[in-house]
Amino acid sequence: MSGVPHQQTPHQQTPRRVIIVGGGPAGLYTAETLAAQPHTVVDLYDAMPSPGRKFLLAGRGGLNLTHSEPLDRFVTRYAPQQAWLEPMVRACPPQALRDWAAALGIETFVGTSGRVFPTDFKAAPLMRAWLRRLRGLGVHLHVRHRWTGFGAATSEGQRQVCFQTPDGPVTVAADAVVLALGGGSWARLGSDGQWMPLLEQAGVAVSPLRAANCGFLRPWSADFVTRFAGTPLKTIAVRTLDDNGTRTPWRKGEAVISADGLEGSVIYAVSRLLRQQIEHAGSADLRMDLLPDRPEAEVMALVARPRGSRSWSTHLKKVLGLDGVKLALLRECTPPGLWSSPAAVAAAVKDLPVVLSALRPLDEAISTAGGIRREALTEDLELTALPGVFCAGEMLDWEAPTGGYLLTGCYATALRAAEGVRRFLTDRTPRA
16 A cells, blocks of 8 residues: 555546544544445555554553443433433444454454453454454555645546645545544644644634543642552442532442542543533542442441551451552542541542642543544534535544444544445436
């Protein structure tokens, strides 16, 4: 897949050229879908030296392709944009992605958490097979091409797409364009959000990019940091306030104590709600159940047992098995006066307030919220301000938790954009 000119064969219908900008999952899936259409020439441009860099890095710890939970539950993960994303996800459901991977020779399995992984957990074999398929479909890949905007339309009505390359500026004409430029995290891998001002200048409505699936800051004491930074918090549950200010259900999982806060999968699962609280109130109210498998009444009764001359640390370890980082966190997040009341101590074990003060930097986030607003797009994900330009993936204003929902959303929006391009080109094809 290089920049060699296409060798076109005669057709009754002149081939239409589609340019896709962005070599992440959304761009690659759009390219694959469109290249399978007759009379369609597809060129994919990416700013990096090779495609799929964020995809490959995310897969180093095990590529989480999608999730196995029932579809009716699955689509709720896209709140508050569920109404927008749900039809797209239902048209490109998790099983379809598993079937797609299997057709590439990549078998998948459902893990104990319900997440779906390749059997070898790796992203690289899938990416290699994917690129082979794209080559077979005739997709041409152009790397080290950074998109810089659009030029004037050609006399044939094609859109001019402008790039900066190591050899200087390049302008290419296309019948339709798909932008799949990612969000604003992990800039070193290509998702740097530099497309935002270019689209704003063209009259496209966008929301600021914000961290999603991210860690949060909380100042710890020096002793706590020295002893526990980097320590996992296993088998906990968390809850916070929902969009209506009501406590969410408890969510079990794991977290990690960082030197200046908290991170980890269970924190990412409620990150949108925590972020909104910080944006509106300056802090977020996270509650943590340190022993989610022990009923509250049992914990209350055990903590209330006479402790005699034993210290609180010894007593809680003896009656609850609570020690190490959990015991230290309990002390870190409670006032000294609480420890005069066994009932208050027991209540804190089951509902520990952990006040979070800020989000970690945007570039450290797993993904980002914000981007192109729904009202700037047609149902086919075509920009109303730029006819013939479609958008897909994380650059759209939606978000989802980790667990396979992010990737599924990227594939689903890519399929919708590809179908939109197909309809757009069909409508522009002269009738015989």
